[in-house]
Amino acid sequence: MTSWTLLIIAALTATGFFVGQAKAQGLRNAGTASLHSLPAYHGLLMASMALAAAGITTLAVAAIAGPNSLVMPAAAALLGTGAIAASYRIITRDFRARNRFEFFVMLVLIACSAVAVLTTVGIVFSVLFESLAFFSEVSPIEFLFGTHWAPTSTPPSFGLIPLLAGTLLITFIAIVVAGPLGLLSAIYMAEYSSRKMRGVLKPMLEILAGVPTVVLGFFAALTVAPLVRNAGESLGLNVASESALAAGLVMGMMIVPLISSLSDDIINAVPQALRDGSYAMGATKSETIKRVVLPAALPGIVSAFMLAISRAIGETMIVVMAAGLAANLTFNPLAAVTTITVQIATLLVGDQEFDSAKTLSAFALGFVLFCFTLVLNYIALRIVQRYREQYD
Amino acid sequence: MDASPQMPTLSKVPRILNERETKIVASDVNVYYGEKQAIKNLSIDIPDRAVSAFIGPSGCGKSTFLRTINRMNDTIDGCRVTGDILVDGKNIYDRDLDVVQLRARVGMVFQKPNPFPKSIFENVAYGPRIHGIAKSKADLEEIVVNSLKKASLFEEVKDRLDHSGTSLSGGQQQRLCIARAIAVNPEIILMDEPCSALDPIASARIEELIDEIRQNYCIIIVTHSMQQAARVSQLTAFFHLGDLVEFGDTDEMFTTPKDKRTQDYITGRFG
Amino acid sequence: MTDTFDKGNAAFIAKRYASERRFKAYGAVALAVSVLFLVYLIVDIGIKAWPSFFEHRVVLEVNLDASKIPADEVLKGDFEGLVRGSLRSLFPRVTTRGDVRSLTSLLSAGAADDLRQDTAANPASIGTTVRAGALLGDDSDLYLKGMLTTTLRMPGTTNLQLAQSGEEFILTGDLSQLAVGQIVRANGGALRITGVEAGLAKAEAILPPATLNSLTPGTWDILSFSRAEADRRIDDRQVVLLEALRDKGVIEKHFAWRFFTSGDSREPELAGLRGAIFGSLLTLIMTLSLSVPLGIAAAVYLEEFAAKNKWTEIIEVNINNLAAVPSIIFGLLGLAVFINFFGLPRSAPLVGGLVLALLVLPTIIIASRAALKAVPPSIKEAALGVGASHQQAVFHHVLPLAVPGILTGTILGVARALGETAPLLMIGMVAFIVDVPKGFTEAATVLPVQIFLWSDLPEIAFQSRTAAAIIVLLVILFGLNAAAIYMRKRFERRW
Structure with missing residues (x-):
């Protein structure tokens, strides 16, 4: 009809x-x-x-x-x-x-x-309602502070801490990789490269930004993970085949274009008059950048990093394909860890029953993820907004 | 290159050039922005320990020429300079010249005050720091205080040296920029319309300041205001469409201009 | 004269310049690392993918026996049997059950599919003998591509005597060429060397030789392998048969159109992207038809009409935040609201499209607003000046001028939606789907999800297929990005 x-x-x-x-x-x-x-x-x-x-x-x-x-x-x-x-x-x-x-x-x-x-309302309510249903079965205290995660065992245990630790470990590796690379790339493009070179480099980074994460996940699992493992073994280290390091490295490369393009915008927004003032004093280019441009751009760069962190925390495919499933509570980058997003994906792929704590726990994880990223995004966007107003 | 520059419309050498040492000698300078020629065959002598003013209608090339003296135009894409500019007899467009050291000797104050978004102290300390001028912390403080005093800003800000430079008023900001330039102990100070963004009272303070420090520096000021040029300068150069039309002692220039275009401009027929 | 220019001391200046060069080098290195990563990624996946774009077939003379093919239902004919029979006829000496199984295992499960289709399209050929290409299985295919082992052939240059004792064969004579693990092909059979001792070599039959004649130089050869039988997915007997086929010149290599024209399959050599491509297409149509009108309308309202008040501010903050919400959260929304609450079908392009539409909506709104903002207010003022209403000014003048910018943003939004995987996993677009989806409510899969599914499979051949699917996806995405860059260049207007 x-x-x-x-x-x-x-x-x-x-x-x-x-x-x-x-x-x-x-x-x-x-x-x-x-x-x-x-x-x-x-x-x-x-x-x-x-x-x-x-x-x-x-x-x-x-x-x-x-x-x-x-x-x-x-x-x-x-x-x-x-x-x-x-x-x-x-x-x-x-x-x-x-x-x-x-x-x-x-x-x-x-x-x-x-x-x-x-x-947004839909997201909040859908995640919130299912989370509340979950918390009627599992106490929030146990969920937030439990150190053991095994939703499929009997009896199941739903401790968030190992997932949080895994997520933060991989995010940390990613930021350690992407922070310097992205920021230095942005500085080079904004301050040193010729217009022509910029015309080549910027699209390259845009292409990197456009590579779907499922592709990066495949690359992480099949190419980077074995590389990391072999490198580790040649140094006599014991590296898990799904090490946090491999996933973190590739995730870092995913974030490089995000940090570099945001930083590039922000560095370009620093008024030329400030640079001229510094050059006129006889400062070299790098002195101008380090002592005038970067301090002036600092709030914007901080917010770029926050957005990057939020992106890394919420990234799913790379970790689903390259990180492990076992919820190990460790900070060893060579060990296998699991993340919040991996667990959401694993719990919800396949058939779900909305009355089991196992399924509902995915929504509780989603709720944690949403809150985390929302706070990061909100603060970052506010900082950027203030920063823009300063120079407009 | 001919050692003695060609003087445009100049029946006699300006008085001030006989009274003072010549600091800058420019000969046959051409500046191009891509295809466009912004300065045509310009030659001029500029005296030390005096104020020279560049006047002329918008787009006449006076700011462009000013920027060639500390090579700030290097930062502009497609800008090309030919000819010689000698500072103390040294050609600043020589291949072996270090721009960074040149700029330490040739300070610049811009049209719009551009203090760094740092504290007042840090703004002034910036130059001495990067050039390694101060030997100690006390040394640095002394340089900062002296520079602020020379820029007659110290009394107004002595209690808040740690406040942001951008928190000052426009006139104060511009004096801060002058203090910042002075702190490196330059020999030449270029001022690109330093008062155009300021109100008359703040402008007057800057003019006073220029008058106070002119005994120690070679100052070149680009200005739109003929009254200002008349008030602060000893030598005036009139630019028109990339040509240096006329230059001479300021008092003579404003009373008995030789070129018709200068006369028209001074009397307000165009510009 | 230079000394007058030395303001600080020379060493200090030198240090400053060294630091300058170092800093610049850091930047260059950082950029180089990022660019090299991209190049390595693409080259690595490209190398993995390349073999998948080709397939091997064995060309057979097949007698289309009318008794095996029902005239009214050609498609139900026993083409498998015919193809196998024809392959067996190439090896009259392969008779034991084990050997026959080895021979037919070389073929793909879908080896007869092409012949079946061709015959159905041309029933007149029934009863005649036709040349048909039968697709080889994934292991045979990988072997022929050299991906399972490197096979070395050496012509036999010495004289050998052959004798049999029970199951075992004994080679005597000049044994200098022989080593354990090699296969000696002679007298119509193939022998695997099991031991070389003083003066004699022991061997076992892979295919029994027809005679025990002595071997003279030129009448026999040796196959040796970089990987032993136990370490590869194909056994010696299959290798010997494949090499025999290769020697007969009946193996052909073709571009694998199948990869684009067939649906998913459990057999790597048969698996294709058709279903996923159509699934992606349907999903994108759904996404676009929702997000573009919504996005443009929202952008027009916010940029041109909305008063600056609390409500507008909430919407703006909302859109900016929404743009940075992890995509998997949108999947949770789709699962809880569209599937669980509204009861829409799982795995369907309808739900996938809805979720992706919400996902790219902020991107499109932000891009459209930027495009609208770039149109100078003087244009609108001119229209208002001649008495147009506010809406007429916006819809007749401002919006048309913003279209190129909006389009660029939309293309980039599409590219994002096309590569998105995580939210679609949540709404169940992970089913194994062979057929092309016929409508928006049927189960479907999309390209990136297909990549995810294949990447999980253990077969080596699927690894290569995955890489090939990635290349297809990347080509489409680069095409879209190139289109966006072209649009931006072509219609860029400086006001």
Whole structure:
């Protein structure tokens, strides 16, 4: 019935447009005084009335009687036609169709921009409700401070600490790799490279940023992990085949373009006058960068790092493919660790029952992840905003 | 290259050049931005321990020429300079010249005050630090205080040297920038419309300051205000469309300009 | 004169310049590391992927026996049997059950598929003998690509005598060429050397020789391997058969169109991307048809109409935060709201598209706002000046001028959606799907998820397939990025 209903709504909308336009055109041809609005606006208004009436009816019927009910297309047709008939009568020479139509458009625009807010609300509620269901079975204290994670064993234990430690370990490795690389790359591109070289280098980093994480995960698991392992063994170290180091290294490379492009923007936003002031004192380029540009750009760079950390914490595919599943509580980068995102993915892939603590725990992990990244993002964005205002 | 520069529209050597040593000798200087020529065949002598003013309508090349003297135009893509600029007889466009050391000798104050987003103290200490001028912490403090005093800013900020340089008023910021330039102990100070972003009272303080320090430095000031040029300078050069039209003693220049264009500009027919 | 320019001492200046050079070098090294990583990544995956774009077939003369093919249902004919029979006819001496199994195991499970399709398309060929390419199995294929072992052939240059005692064969004569583990091919058979002692070499039959004639130079050869039988996925008997096929000149190498035209399969040599590509396409259509209108409308409202108040501020903060929320969280949203609450079907492009639409919405809004902001206000003012309403000014003048910028942002959003994996795992787009999805509500998979699924499989051949799928995905993504860069260059307008 859905496709029939959609067809009817479309037909009514089109009819509304032509009927409205025709009536207005008739008035225009007949009368001496000019219309307030162009005939097309009368048509558009009538079309939107028909669309709104039929559409809302359909949604209402679908909600009450289900999408397969025969009532749906019938009710849509009835109310749509009614809307056309009703608005046909109010088309007169002085009728302000344009203003009414623009009001309608404005409502649509506002509704569209509210979707973003609804998404956030949706995220918060979906994660929160399932988490609450989880916490009715497992105490939050046990979840937050437990040091043992084994959701599938009997009895299961849900201790967050090993996952948190694993996540932070891999994130730390990633930032240690990406921080210097990204920042120095940005400095080189912004301050040293010629325009031509920048034209080559920037797209290269954009390409690196565009490589899907599933690809990086494959690369981490099949190429980097064995490399790390062999390197470690040649030094006489015992390296797990799914070491935190391999996943962290590749994740670091994933973040390099993020840090470099954010830092590049921020360094470029430092006014040239400050550099000129320093050069005019006889400072070399690196002295200017280290003592004037970077201190001036510091807040922005800090926030770039925070966004990078948030990105690393939330990254899923690289760790799913290259990090382990075993929840070891260790800070040894050569050992296998697991992360929050890996556990969410593992718990939810396949069939789920929404009444088991195992499934629900994934949402609790999601809640932790969401809070973590939200706080980081919010602070970072506020810092950037202040920073922008300073130099605008 | 001819040792004695060609003097444009110059019946006699300006008085001030006879009274003072010549600090800067520019001969046949051309500056190009890509294809566009911004300075055409310019030659000029600039005296030490005096204020020289560059005047002229917008886009005439006076700021461009100013920036060639400490090679700030090196930072602009596609900018090319030909000809010679000698400072104390040394060509600053020689291949072996070190720009960093040149700029330590040729300080610059910009159109818009551009204090670093650091404390007042750090702003002034920046130059001595990078050039390794101060031998000790006490030494550095002394340099900073002296520079601030010379820039007649010390009394206003002595209680808040640790406040940010950007927290000062516009006029104070500009004096801070002058103090910052002085701290490196330069011989030449270039000022690119230093008062154009300031209100009249702050401008007057800067002018006073220039007057106080001119005995110790070779100062070149680019200005849009002819009154200012008349008030602070001893030598005035008038630029028009990349040409140096005329230069001479300031008092004579404003009373008896020789070139028609100078006369028109001074009397306000264009510009 | 230079001495007048020495302000500080020379050593201090030299130190400053050394530090300058060092700092610049750090930057160059950092950039080089990032670029080299990218190059290494692409080259490494490219090398892994390359073999997967080719497949080996054995070309057989197949008699399309009418009794084996029902005339009314050609597709149900026993083409497997026909192909196997034809392969066996190439080796009349392969008779034991074990040997026959080895021979037919060289073929893919889908070896007869091409022939079946061809015959169905051309039923007139039934009853005749046709030349048909039969696809080899993944192990045979890998062997022929040299990925399982490197095989060395040496022509026999000495005289040897052959004798049999029970199951064992004895070689005597000049044994200088022989070593344990090698295979001697002579007299129509193949012998594996099991021991070389003083004056004689012991061997076992891989394929029994037809005669025990003496071996003279040029009549026999030796196969030796870089990897012993126990360490590779293909045994000596299969190798001997494959080498025999190669000697007969019936093995052909072709570009593997199959990789693009067939769906997923448990057999690596049959697995293709068709289903995943169509799944991605459907999902993207869904994503775009939602996120583009929503994104543009939201951007127009926020940039052109919204009053600067609390509500607008909330929306803005929201969008910026949403852009940085981990993608897996969107997967949780999809699972809890679309599937669990609204009861939409799992694994479907409909839900995948919805989730990805919400995921890229902030990107599109931010890009569109930037594009709208770049249009100078004078344009709008000019329109308002001639009496256009605010909306007319925006929709007739500002928005059209912002379209290139919006389009660029949209393309980048699409690229992001196309490479996204994690949220789709959450909503169950991980099912094993052979067929092309027929609609938005049918189970489907997408390219990146297909990559994830294949990367998990143990077969070596799937590793290469995974790499090849990655190359396909990367080519599409680079194409999209190039399009975005082109658009930006082509329509860039400086005001």
